[in-house]
Amino acid sequence: MPDIHIDDTIVAIATASGEGAIGIVRLSGKDAVQIADRVFQAANRVKLGKADSHTVHHGFIHDEKGQQVDEVLATVFRSPRSYTGEDLVEIGAHGGMKILKNILSLFLRTGARQADPGEFTRRAFLNGRMDLAQAEAVLDLIRAKTDQSVTAAMSQLKGELSKRIQELKERLMLLYAHMEAYLDFPEDHLDVYSNEEFENRFKQVTENLRTLIHSYAKGEIVREGALVVIVGRPNVGKSSLMNALLERDRAIVSDIPGTTRDVLEESIEIGGFWIRLVDMAGLGRESDHPLDREAALRAEKYLEEGDLFLWMVDATANSFEEDLKIKKRLLEKPVISVANKTDLIPKTKWGELRQKTGENDFCFISATAREGLGRLEGQIEAYCLQQDKGTESILITRARHKQALEHSLEALLRSHAAFLQKESLEFVTVDLKAALDALKELVGEIYSEDLLDLIFQEFCVGK
Ligand SMILES: Nc1nc2c(ncn2[C@@H]2O[C@H](COP(=O)(O)OP(=O)(O)OP(=O)(O)O)[C@@H](O)[C@H]2O)c(=O)[nH]1
Ligand SMILES: [Mg+2]
Structure with a gap:
């Protein structure tokens, strides 16, 4: 675990490594301005120590020997109105790695310490500039690859999830406070159990928690992407479809059954998701070859983990026995049935295909002639949209949040059951408190250093 001393001053290169027009070195801590002043000379000779918050200063950085390191812009942010809540200086320099590293080493020699990954945001959290859910949203926003994931991360960063959790917490606290009051005056116990208002309040919070938990199905897809797996017999055109959707020749295609052996995974954006x-080896091939056995094992993993399956058949085939066996293996999983190679058969044959397979709802495509792909993409998008069945406007996008909400719900249900069974109020309130604590953990009102380590180790240095 990183050794966090909130009283020292940290420094890091905040821009991505590589060449860029500009690069930023960031200093945060109580000596940030003072350390910057040791090496920075403003063109107008004014010291940063005298500068107002949120002001930009043109000048030069010199090393200990008086050698000019770079011409820069220094921006000063005063505590507490800065990203970290501490004094913060950002040096906007020329964006070459050598220059930025030189500036970084200079600051390390003049009193700052190299920041750990995510330490700026960790300090923002510890200094109360944002809660834990918002800190996590910073990372989600940086990593977001689609408009949907940007929107979800932005909403969380603005504190919309935190606000909802706060409302739930207040409702639980009210319930808790009333119960405690009854505990202090045991003679009123009879009243509390027959009080309909309590019952309604329990129900309302339980419902709210459930809706939030349900939003995770879509939230997970929005943040992490949906795993869509193309499955089917050898040679039906799985790799051709992969290439067609990617619009490049990623997978090897040939008329030899068993062309694909490994599992290929590539990402694309469909409808904002x-x-x-995933393209993999055709299923149902009997083979003793060790490579095929390995491929089968890998395929198995994806059959388990896939969110959505594109079950592909060759529309020109005469028998679909093997294909139907494969379909059976998908059991309860969400499946889109895809009939490929429609360029080789007349449309009048489509009905025959439906009859032979007992499948009415085919998406007819030709991977090589690029026909029907728009419709297929539409169905994939519809699947992603459907995952949000609730009325909840806020999406739960992280497994940690879902778990906290589940813990809260379980504790609340235990508490409710104890209440209905008219058990001693102590039992009821113990679980109510647990339900409340789980929500506090979600936003970081209760946290352990281990949890912070886990969250912030995912961040890059300088954020
Ligand atoms: N006419 C026509 N041929 C296609 C179409 N899609 C694929 N093919 C051909 O079918 C053959 C098999 O295609 P692949 O994409 O390699 O099939 P696969 O399902 O990945 O096969 P395996 O990797 O062996 O499991 C190739 O010769 C493709 O050119 C299509 O829509 N129309
Ligand atoms: Mg293939």
Whole structure:
């Protein structure tokens, strides 16, 4: 675990490595301005120590020998109105890695410490500039690959999830406070159990928690992408479809059954959703070859984990026995049935295909002639949209949040059951408190250093 001393001053290169027009080195901590002043000379000779918050200063950085390191812009942010809540200086320099590293080492030699990954945001959290859900949203926003994921991260960063959790917490606290009051005056116990208002309040919070938890199905897809797996017999055109959707020749295509052995995963955006598209070996091939066995094992993993399956058949085939066996393996999983190679058969044959397979709802395509792909993409998008069955406007996008909400709901249900069974109020309130604590953990009112380590280690240095 990183050794966090909130009283020292940290420094890091905040821009991505590589060449850029500008690069930023960031200093945060109580000596940030003072340290910057040791090496920065403003063109107008004014010291940063005298500068107002949120002001930009043109000048030069010199090393200990008086050698000019770069011409820069220094921006000063005063505590507490800064990203971290501490004094913060951003040096906008020329965006070459050598220059930025030189500036970084200079600051390390003049009193700052190299920041750990995510330490700026960790300090923002510890200094109360944002709660834990908002800190996590910073990372989600940086990593967002689609408009949908940007919107979800932005909403969380603005505190919309935190606000909803706050409302739930207040409702639970009210319930808790009333119960405690009854505990202090045991003679009133009879009243509390027959009080309909309590019952309604329990129900309302339980419902709210459930809706939030349900939003995770879509939230997960929005943040992490949906795993869409193309399955089917060898040679039906799975790799051709992969290439067609990606619009490039990613997978090897040939008329030899068993061309694809490994599992190929590539990402694309469909309708604002991030799709992790998977092509793999054809299923149902008997083979003793060790490579085929390995391929089968890998395929198995994706059959387990896939969110959505594109079950593909060759529309020109005469028998679909093997295809139907594959379909059976998908059991309860969401499936889009795809009939490929329609360029080789007249439309009049489509009915025959439906009859032979007992499947009415085919998406007819030709991967090589690029026909029907728009419709297929539409169905994939519809699947992603459908995952949000509730009326909740806020999306739960992280497994950690879902877990906290589930813990809260379980504790609340236990508490409710104890209440209905007219058990001693102590039992009721113990679980109510647990339900409340789980929500506090979600937003970081209660946290452990281990949890913070886990969250912030995902961040880059400088954020
Ligand atoms: N006419 C026509 N041929 C196609 C179409 N899609 C694929 N093919 C051909 O079918 C053959 C098999 O295609 P692949 O994409 O390699 O099939 P696959 O399902 O990945 O096969 P395996 O990797 O062996 O499981 C190739 O010769 C493709 O050119 C299509 O829509 N129309
Ligand atoms: Mg293939």
